[in-house]
Amino acid sequence: MDWIMAILEDLLFIAAAPLLAGWIKxxxxxxxxxxxxxxxxxxxxxxxxxxxxxxxxxxxxxxxRAAPYVVFAATVxxxxxxxxxxxxxxxxxxxxxxxxxxxxxxxxxxxxLAGMDIxxxxxxxxxxxxxxxxxxxxxxxxxxxxxxxxxAHTTNLSQAMNYVLDTGLVLRPSFVFALGGLMLVxxxxxxxxxxxxxxxxxxxxxxHEAMILEYSGRxxxxxEWASQIKLMLYGVLxxxxxxxxxxxxxxxxxxLGLGVGMIVLKLGLLAILLVLSEAVFAKMxxxxxxxxxxxxxxxxxxGLLSHIILEAARVHH
Amino acid sequence: MSITDLDLYSQAILLxxxxxALTSFLMLGQSRLVRLVFxxxxxxxxxxxxxxxxxxxxxxxHLYISAGLSLLLKGIIIPLLLHRLIHRMGLHREMDxxxxxxxxxxxxxxxxxFSYYVSLPIVQHSTLVTLNAIAVxxxxxxxxxxxxxxxRQAVAHVVGFMSIENGLFxxxxxxxxxxxxxVELGVAFDVLVAAVVxxxxxxxxxxxxxxLNVDRLSKLSEAEQ
Numbered sequence: 001m002d003w004i005m006a007i008l009e010d011l012l013f014i015a016a017a018p019l020l021a022g023w024i025k026x027x028x029x030x031x032x033x034x035x036x037x038x039x040x041x042x043x044x045x046x047x048x049x050x051x052x053x054x055x056x057x058x059x060x061x062x063x064x065r066a067a068p069y070v071v072f073a074a075t076v077x078x079x080x081x082x083x084x085x086x087x088x089x090x091x092x093x094x095x096x097x098x099x100x101x102x103x104x105x106x107x108x109x110x111x112x113l114a115g116m117d118i119x120x121x122x123x124x125x126x127x128x129x130x131x132x133x134x135x136x137x138x139x140x141x142x143x144x145x146x147x148x149x150x151x152a153h154t155t156n157l158s159q160a161m162n163y164v165l166d167t168g169l170v171l172r173p174s175f176v177f178a179l180g181g182l183m184l185v186x187x188x189x190x191x192x193x194x195x196x197x198x199x200x201x202x203x204x205x206x207x208h209e210a211m212i213l214e215y216s217g218r219x220x221x222x223x224e225w226a227s228q229i230k231l232m233l234y235g236v237l238x239x240x241x242x243x244x245x246x247x248x249x250x251x252x253x254x255x256l257g258l259g260v261g262m263i264v265l266k267l268g269l270l271a272i273l274l275v276l277s278e279a280v281f282a283k284m285x286x287x288x289x290x291x292x293x294x295x296x297x298x299x300x301x302x303g304l305l306s307h308i309i310l311e312a313a314r315v316h317h
Numbered sequence: 318m319s320i321t322d323l324d325l326y327s328q329a330i331l332l333x334x335x336x337x338a339l340t341s342f343l344m345l346g347q348s349r350l351v352r353l354v355f356x357x358x359x360x361x362x363x364x365x366x367x368x369x370x371x372x373x374x375x376x377x378x379h380l381y382i383s384a385g386l387s388l389l390l391k392g393i394i395i396p397l398l399l400h401r402l403i404h405r406m407g408l409h410r411e412m413d414x415x416x417x418x419x420x421x422x423x424x425x426x427x428x429x430x431f432s433y434y435v436s437l438p439i440v441q442h443s444t445l446v447t448l449n450a451i452a453v454x455x456x457x458x459x460x461x462x463x464x465x466x467x468x469r470q471a472v473a474h475v476v477g478f479m480s481i482e483n484g485l486f487x488x489x490x491x492x493x494x495x496x497x498x499x500v501e502l503g504v505a506f507d508v509l510v511a512a513v514v515x516x517x518x519x520x521x522x523x524x525x526x527x528x529l530n531v532d533r534l535s536k537l538s539e540a541e542q
Contacts, residue, residue: 167321169325170320170321170328171325171328171329171331171332172320172328172332173331173332173334173335173336174335176332176335176336177335177339291418294418294419294422295346298342298422298426299339301426302335302338302339302342302426302429305426305429305430305433306335306338306453308433309429309433309449309452309453310320310331310334310335310449310450310453311319311320311331311449312319
């Protein structure tokens with residue numbers, strides 16, 4: 001029963017990711033006074049790409065062909081570890097956040113290798129940029145996770161969520177800082193403005209697009225889908241760790257229904273927040289990303305320090 | 318006693334303490350003077366919020382007065398004064414150079430750890446709930462000093478000085494429930510007068526070296542310029 005639930009939840013995760021991307025696009029269009037496409041447009045795009053014949057560049061090796069599958073599989077596996085609707089999942093019990101970061105790193109490594117594999121200038125440039133950003137974003141993310149772990153005494157996601165649910169509403173300075181740090185990391189890692197612009201093919205600014213420029217057909221569909229899932233993963237992480245209220249703690253239909261409704265609400269609100277920040281901030285120069293990510297790191301470190309200084313239990317003599 | 322045992326208001330005081338420390342770090346990393354003054358105003362407002370919360374939790378009505386005073390002075394009047402000065406001197410587009418931002422931030426973090434280490438013995442011998450924040454107030458003082466050391470613009474020095482005063486005021490609120498009213502009023506007006514006097518000084522400095530960059534003060538003769 002548990003495992004069926006876990007698999008169903010993972011499938012729901014994968015199926016809902018393009019919907020979130022469609023929602024983000026829609027809100028963005030509204031903000032820019034454009035006529036929005038249908039919510040289902042990302043599904044149509046994926047289907048169209050899937051039907052097209054993929055083209056293999058001449059110098060491509062097996063890495064180029066394997067990368068989309070590895071990226072997609074790693075992202076799907078990562079989605080399985082993050083509680084979406086219900087907390088107590090067997091898949092969430094066997095892996096913690098560090099494994100999650102590891103799966104992201106695996107997917108990224110293959111994407112970077114594939115970018116360099118075909119030997120075009122753009123691929124190499126995108127790969128080097130992606131690795132630069134990742135090497136700065138990963139420590140910040142891990143610091144935020146450790147901040148969380150110091151309060152919850154675990155790096156396991158479902159146990160951490162249970163801990164937050166059990167203690168109720170506590171205004172923790174460390175959580176506020178960790179939330180800020182994780183949000184900044186999420187924006188950098190999913191390639192949104194101000195770090196990268198997902199909607200552009202302008203040569204000198206792109207990062208993610210530069211790596212996957214040679215992909216077409218179903219391989220491109222898989223990579224696009226994987227990046228949509230990754231975006232949703234970060235959204236669910238932020239929503240369910242810091243605001244876990246409403247998530248189902250057992251498998252009764254009412255609890256599950258409430259869980260689905262709450263996560264839709266939370267993700268919808270987070271998406272609006274993301275679009276608003278994208279509307280307010282301009283894309284920054286690539287050399288300023290380092291400052292941005294060191295600020296994320298600073299936030300996470302301050303979270304860690306404020307846990308020790310402000311929250312820790314004191315011993316009375 | 319850990320944070321889960323406290324009531325929501327005391328938690329909010331600790332949260333505000335964390336945010337005050339964050340504003341100090343933001344000031345340290347901000348090279349535009351107008352934004353620097355804005356962050357200083359935010360710090361003043363957060364300080365006033367924390368003081369008002371403390372007044373509510375501890376049932377010390379006179380703290381409400383000092384909260385209102387610090388909101389008025391540090392959140393509104395002094396930032397407005399500085400803002401007007403910056404515009405009148407044509408500095409609102411100028412960028413102050415920060416030599417090693419990453420090293421500066423690491424130094425700031427080290428100062429936070431240091432002030433925690435220093436205040437640990439004090440905190441351990443008390444049952445006062447908000448005393449955990451004393452390390453933060455000490456850190457705000459030290460970060461204000463670091464801001465003064467690392468900058469060349471005289472305006473940034475003044476902001477650093479004012480934020481040191483913020484740290485001292487916060488220390489007084491969290492450790493002794495605020496200073497006596499007379500002292501507090503005196504300090505508040507001293508700070509206001511200081512802001513005005515600094516304004517006069519800016520014009521003096523600019524008249525003599527034609528800039529507010531205090532590095533130029535170390536040059537003895539005008540011939541080598």
